[in-house]
Amino acid sequence: MKKNNALYLISRIREAANKFIIQELETNGLKGVVPSHGDILMVLYTCEKCTMKELAQKIHRTKATLTVLVDKLIALKLIEKEKSPQDNRVTYIRLTPLGQSYKGIFEKISDELNNKLFKGFSDDETKNLVELLQKTRANIE
Amino acid sequence: MKKNNALYLISRIREAANKFIIQELETNGLKGVVPSHGDILMVLYTCEKCTMKELAQKIHRTKATLTVLVDKLIALKLIEKEKSPQDNRVTYIRLTPLGQSYKGIFEKISDELNNKLFKGFSDDETKNLVELLQKTRANIE
DNA sequence: TTATTATAGTTCGATATCTAACTATTGTCA
């Protein structure tokens, strides 16, 4: 019973987490950067070079949305575009040196957020939560 | 370890759930209605009459956002506004008969969603999940 | 080789969402 509470809690947690991220980014000099921008940069911190299509899939946004997000990150000089020489339809996205320089900050914010979210959780509890969420996700996706 | 996975899963679940709700609403003749609109109506199914301020708090949106959402539901003839006679600043929102008539559909969609999300969950698992999510929420909000 | 189909990315129009500024009304206190 009270299953419906779980989804409500999920929504509240996600919104609070997003708020935390936005706040921390601003504190670290990245005003106007939202979690989706962070997602893009986090992908590029492990990927080096990525097409628009791949990026869109990895951050779970449409290509149309990604175009807007990428434009903003370019305006902030954090990433740049590069045409593929092999296939003129393809655009690669990569970090600028400035974008690279923020790697530590993004990792720090990510760590802080997770420490905050799961403060006081035993290893078992964390494991349990992840398993239950995986099961839930498999049911709905 | 892998704590960061939990928040990722939370985001995925929430988005899939929203997609499910939008899809089901459309199937039931409510095209263009999004979860936030559903939240408003669900509040009104238990509340009868509600000020803009109360509604905004209950659905966790700002008053500015609520104004837009309410305008749309009025355009769909699902709710209506009424000035408070006691306090001219206050606006009450209430369901129209048409809005009332959708009560069963919203409850059905909510039930279906929860059944789908937690299909195969034992009572213990559900309880466990809710408790862990409550603990997470308390940490971040 | 040419016509058709598929793919990558952008643009357009719509909408939910926010913050900040605003209007209008009510409450308070000196």
Place this chain on the structure above:
DNA sequence: TGACAATAGTTAGATATCGAACTATAATAA
């Protein structure tokens, strides 16, 4: 009572987001 503060709601401007339509390029098939 009259000025100032508080409160309810809207408006304005910005942005993330989406689906649909579009452009340009590549691949395939006849």
